[in-house]
Amino acid sequence: MTREQIRETVLRVLGQIAPEADLSQLKPDLRIRDQLDIDSMDLLNFVIALHKELELDIPESDYPKLSSLNGCTNYLTSALHVE
Amino acid sequence: MPQLGADMSAGRLLRWRKQVGDRVQRGDIIAVVETEKADIEVEVFTTGVIERFVVQPGQKVPVGTVLAIIREEGKPPGAPISAPTPTPVPPVGLPVSPMPAVAPPPAPVAPPAAEIAGRRIRISPAARKLAADLGIELASLSGTGPAGRITMEDVQRAEKFRRAPEAALDRSARMRQAIAAAMARSKREIPHYYLSTTIDMSRSMTWLTQGNLKRSVEDRLISGVLLLKAVALALREVPELNSLWKDGAAIRSADIHVGAAISLRGGGLVAPALHHTDRQSLDDLMKNFRDLVQRARAGSLRSSELGDPTITVTNLGEEGPDSAFGIIYPPQVALVGFGRIAERPLVADSKVVARRALTATLSADHRVSDGHRGGLFLAAVNRKLQEPEKL
Numbered sequence: 137m138t139r140e141q142i143r144e145t146v147l148r149v150l151g152q153i154a155p156e157a158d159l160s161q162l163k164p165d166l167r168i169r170d171q172l173d174i175d176s177m178d179l180l181n182f183v184i185a186l187h188k189e190l191e192l193d194i195p196e197s198d199y200p201k202l203s204s205l206n207g208c209t210n211y212l213t214s215a216l217h218v219e
Numbered sequence: 220m221p222q223l224g225a226d227m228s229a230g231r232l233l234r235w236r237k238q239v240g241d242r243v244q245r246g247d248i249i250a251v252v253e254t255e256k257a258d259i260e261v262e263v264f265t266t267g268v269i270e271r272f273v274v275q276p277g278q279k280v281p282v283g284t285v286l287a288i289i290r291e292e293g294k295p296p297g298a299p300i301s302a303p304t305p306t307p308v309p310p311v312g313l314p315v316s317p318m319p320a321v322a323p324p325p326a327p328v329a330p331p332a333a334e335i336a337g338r339r340i341r342i343s344p345a346a347r348k349l350a351a352d353l354g355i356e357l358a359s360l361s362g363t364g365p366a367g368r369i370t371m372e373d374v375q376r377a378e379k380f381r382r383a384p385e386a387a388l389d390r391s392a393r394m395r396q397a398i399a400a401a402m403a404r405s406k407r408e409i410p411h412y413y414l415s416t417t418i419d420m421s422r423s424m425t426w427l428t429q430g431n432l433k434r435s436v437e438d439r440l441i442s443g444v445l446l447l448k449a450v451a452l453a454l455r456e457v458p459e460l461n462s463l464w465k466d467g468a469a470i471r472s473a474d475i476h477v478g479a480a481i482s483l484r485g486g487g488l489v490a491p492a493l494h495h496t497d498r499q500s501l502d503d504l505m506k507n508f509r510d511l512v513q514r515a516r517a518g519s520l521r522s523s524e525l526g527d528p529t530i531t532v533t534n535l536g537e538e539g540p541d542s543a544f545g546i547i548y549p550p551q552v553a554l555v556g557f558g559r560i561a562e563r564p565l566v567a568d569s570k571v572v573a574r575r576a577l578t579a580t581l582s583a584d585h586r587v588s589d590g591h592r593g594g595l596f597l598a599a600v601n602r603k604l605q606e607p608e609k610l
Contacts (some may be wrong), residue, residue, distance in 0.1 A: 177509060
């Protein structure tokens with residue numbers, strides 16, 4: 137899996153969480169939570185969906201690293217050992 | 220047409236999920252109804268066989284209107300029949316007397332009556348003429364006169380609903396109107412009092428974090444579930460807050476069904492019930508809460524979930540405010556609000572220490588409880604959250 141595929145996966149999962157959102161307008165360095173109005177239940181669903189898609193356990197202590205699109209992609213790229 | 224919350228006065232039948240002749244059991248989904256807030260799956264409150272549908276898909280009818288006739292088990296044709304909904308409560312701003320859950324049996328000698336599909340309908344001659352002139356089906360009317368007799372007013376009301384300009388408003392705007400009606404009524408009729416307390420959440424949050432380390436991703440808990448359970452258990456100690464105000468008096472609810480306020484995408488909110496909140500384990504509560512949030516946002520809640528809450532909990536903390544003082548959702552008599560969990564300076568052992576804490580608030584109906592009892596309730600919530608392992 138490439139970095140770009142990880143990013144696409146993140147966006148696809150976000151699209152399921154916030155189906156009304158225009159993800160093309162998502163600013164990659166700003167907090168997803170603020171831009172998409174998601175709450176703790178959405179965050180949990182987001183992590184569960186990433187877990188299923190990428191077969192990766194994300195500990196709760198790492199949730200802050202998922203705050204932005206770029207942060208999320210960087211974290212997953214590193215966790216999955218993707219170049 | 221069941222009343223699914225104080226802010227609902229009418230609903231439109233979208234589709235039947237069963238057919239005439241089907242056997243249904245209590246809890247089965249029989250229809251889908253459109254309300255201002257969402258499309259709701261209507262559950263059956265009795266067991267029997269569907270005899271006929273009174274309301275057709277597409278029709279908008281006031282709360283209290285009989286939607287279908289279900290013959291209860293063991294009762295022969297012609298025996299008293301029951302509607303699929305519980306006795307509804309008077310809706311907001313709509314003077315409709317509820318249709319009895321069990322319709323009266325046909326009288327041997329009735330006042331002017333019509334017979335439709337084997338059911339005798341009592342109606343005054345003037346009302347019958349008016350209904351005929353307006354082209355209104357008698358079977359679609361619910362009578363509010365003596366012994367369920369259909370009156371002129373019933374016909375006129377039905378006409379008003381039929382001719383009411385279809386809301387060109389989108390659902391979001393209609394939801395705003397519904398919330399406005401319920402909240403304005405609440406502020407008008409309920410003498411609120413407000414209390415707040417600061418709760419040290421250190422123990423609960425540490426317990427939660429440690430517990431989640433041992434859980435799979437799917438089974439992790441969120442803090443909101445601890446708050447819901449703590450409220451439910453505290454209600455056992457101050458049960459008057461778990462009451463409904465009906466006909467000028469508070470009636471204590473035998474069961475504790477906490478309504479969880481859920482914000483909807485695009486605005487508005489719903490507060491469906493987590494049934495028997497006090498009896499659920501945290502794991503079950505989390506699973507059911509997750510399912511409830513998902514269905515609330517997908518627009519597939521069930522009628523009992525909207526009709527059964529005995530108290531509401533709103534947790535606005537995630538959006539940043541320190542505290543939330545809510546407006547009671549009639550006919551409930553209390554609402555609990557939680558603010559943001561954040562590090563705050565608290566005093567412990569005569570020292571100022573940084574602790575994760577939140578502000579819990581209570582909005583309560585002064586007709587039913589007073590500040591002393593409200594204070595005991597918040598103290599009980601606090602106590603429960605200091606022993607998270609017992610939740």
